[in-house]
Amino acid sequence: MTIRMIGRHIREGLKNMWRNGWMSFASVSAVAITLLILGAAMVVALNAEQLSTYVTGELEINVYLNQQVTDAQGQQVAREIDQLSGVKSVQYISKEEGFKRLKKMVGTQYASFMESVNSGNTLPVQLVVKAANPRETTKVAAEILSVPSVHNIQDGENVLGKLFSFLNAVRDVGLAFVIALIITAMFLISNTIRLAIFSRRREIEIMKLVGATNWFIRWPFVWEGILIGVLGAAIPFAIIAYGYQFLYHYSGGAFVALSFPLMKAGLVAHKIGGILFGIGIIIGLWGGIMSVRRFLRI
Amino acid sequence: MIEMSDVWKEYPNKTMALSGVSIKVNKGEFLYIVGPSGAGKSTFIKLMYREERPTKGHIFVNGFNIDRLKERKVPYLRRNIGVIFQDFKLLPRMSTYENVAFALEVINTPARHVKRRVHDALEWVGLLDKAKMFPNQLSGGEQQRIAIARAIVNNPAVIIADEPTGNLDPETSWGIMKVFQRINERGTTIVMATHNKDIVNTIRRRVVAIEHGRIVRDENKGLYGYDD
Numbered sequence: 325m326t327i328r329m330i331g332r333h334i335r336e337g338l339k340n341m342w343r344n345g346w347m348s349f350a351s352v353s354a355v356a357i358t359l360l361i362l363g364a365a366m367v368v369a370l371n372a373e374q375l376s377t378y379v380t381g382e383l384e385i386n387v388y389l390n391q392q393v394t395d396a397q398g399q400q401v402a403r404e405i406d407q408l409s410g411v412k413s414v415q416y417i418s419k420e421e422g423f424k425r426l427k428k429m430v431g432t433q434y435a436s437f438m439e440s441v442n443s444g445n446t447l448p449v450q451l452v453v454k455a456a457n458p459r460e461t462t463k464v465a466a467e468i469l470s471v472p473s474v475h476n477i478q479d480g481e482n483v484l485g486k487l488f489s490f491l492n493a494v495r496d497v498g499l500a501f502v503i504a505l506i507i508t509a510m511f512l513i514s515n516t517i518r519l520a521i522f523s524r525r526r527e528i529e530i531m532k533l534v535g536a537t538n539w540f541i542r543w544p545f546v547w548e549g550i551l552i553g554v555l556g557a558a559i560p561f562a563i564i565a566y567g568y569q570f571l572y573h574y575s576g577g578a579f580v581a582l583s584f585p586l587m588k589a590g591l592v593a594h595k596i597g598g599i600l601f602g603i604g605i606i607i608g609l610w611g612g613i614m615s616v617r618r619f620l621r622i
Numbered sequence: 623m624i625e626m627s628d629v630w631k632e633y634p635n636k637t638m639a640l641s642g643v644s645i646k647v648n649k650g651e652f653l654y655i656v657g658p659s660g661a662g663k664s665t666f667i668k669l670m671y672r673e674e675r676p677t678k679g680h681i682f683v684n685g686f687n688i689d690r691l692k693e694r695k696v697p698y699l700r701r702n703i704g705v706i707f708q709d710f711k712l713l714p715r716m717s718t719y720e721n722v723a724f725a726l727e728v729i730n731t732p733a734r735h736v737k738r739r740v741h742d743a744l745e746w747v748g749l750l751d752k753a754k755m756f757p758n759q760l761s762g763g764e765q766q767r768i769a770i771a772r773a774i775v776n777n778p779a780v781i782i783a784d785e786p787t788g789n790l791d792p793e794t795s796w797g798i799m800k801v802f803q804r805i806n807e808r809g810t811t812i813v814m815a816t817h818n819k820d821i822v823n824t825i826r827r828r829v830v831a832i833e834h835g836r837i838v839r840d841e842n843k844g845l846y847g848y849d850d
Contacts, residue, residue: 530724
């Protein structure tokens with residue numbers, strides 16, 4: 325097929341779109357809305373993935389020793405834990421250090437009260453342990469718990485598990501929603517092209533009579549579908565790419581409440597661009613081919 | 623050029639349109655198909671350009687075996703056949719020139735050839751001066767000439783016409799017949815279904831009469847043979 329032919333088919337496809345203005349608009353909108361939702365879901369998913377990697381990397385085990393353990397004994401326990409396999413580092417927080425932190429957390433309002441209890445510091449020695457492999461944090465935590473004079477531990481796994489199962493549920497619901505929308509969009513496109521075929525049936529009849537090949541007749545309708553798909557992908561892509569870039573700069577590159585780093589705007593555009601345009605083209609192509617097959621029967 | 627042997631055509635609604643038709647048309651012949659309405663003339667014509675497929679029998683047109691022709695080969699058969707109808711089948715939003723050029727463009731003729739060939743075809747039918755006008759600005763006879771120009775622009779070996787003068791007044795019909803005669807004189811085979819008694823009886827050519835799906839008469843320089 326020559327360039328001239330491809331050019332002709334695309335031109336005819338555009339002409340079809342123009343002639344059925346409102347139906348084309350509806351189809352493009354359907355694809356655009358579908359892909360906008362898909363794109364937004366992907367932005368969330370990408371950042372959730374980034375978040376989980378980040379959080380897992382930052383995962384710490386807070387170990388509280390028995391209250392009667394002194395600082396000197398605590399140092400000994402810290403060394404013991406450091407020897408355990410799978411432990412990367414142990415940070416020692418003495419009773420005094422712990423109290424300072426607590427004072428800072430409580431704030432100036434209760435400063436005088438805090439001063440009064442200072443003499444009787446009853447805080448336990450705290451150790452902050454990091455596992456060599458963040459994924460084995462739970463295992464390491466269990467080992468630490470069996471060390472004598474360890475009172476209790478907080479490994480954060482519980483919170484993380486809840487977060488992940490929530491993100492998974494969001495993803496599944498979103499996916500079902502997007503699939504339903506994709507089917508609607510395909511249906512609308514195939515309907516639009518059916519109208520284009522209908523409005524050009526006289527031309528098609530004459531084309532057949534004078535010996536145009538079937539594909540020569542089909543191509544413009546297939547291109548119409550592709551163009552609807554591409555246009556339907558370009559709009560949400562632009563919205564998401566620019567919208568995300570704006571949010572990224574606005575928030576200074578970190579998620580406000582949790583202060584974890586967001587995925588870079590350029591990377592997000594790169595990752596969703598291929599998928600949005602790919603799905604857009606597939607939806608359009610499918611809609612086009614289906615209607616050509618069903619309604620042209622040539 | 624055209625050969626049918628024992629051709630039967632039954633439509634899905636059980637109407638038997640043709641029952642065992644056999645005929646041979648030589649290159650350069652001019653053939654009238656006559657007969658009452660509903661006798662099978664249109665089916666006979668449609669089989670030749672593969673608009674319909676025969677239920678039984680063999681059909682050859684210009685070297686194509688029509689009853690065995692694959693669907694995707696049909697366009698190449700059509701490029702050798704010019705088809706003309708009672709209702710012209712022109713595209714209203716295209717000019718005379720564009721209507722004729724359309725037939726060349728859809729079979730992917732190089733652009734540099736299109737202009738000259740459309741010019742030649744319009745000259746043949748005497749419409750060169752109306753190349754830029756649109757069908758609704760032209761008379762019925764002129765519109766039919768556009769259709770003829772479109773049919774001959776590919777230099778087909780056969781022209782098939784289904785009642786080409788059916789919508790035209792007698793005077794205009796004679797003008798159209800002159801064009802057909804000239805096309806026939808340059809060696810193109812013409813098959814024409816018609817109800818026009820005067821034309822058949824004046825321009826005497828081979829006449830094939832079809833009744834109840836059978837050929838009941840086939841004579842050279844024959845007469846129309848019906849009263850209407």
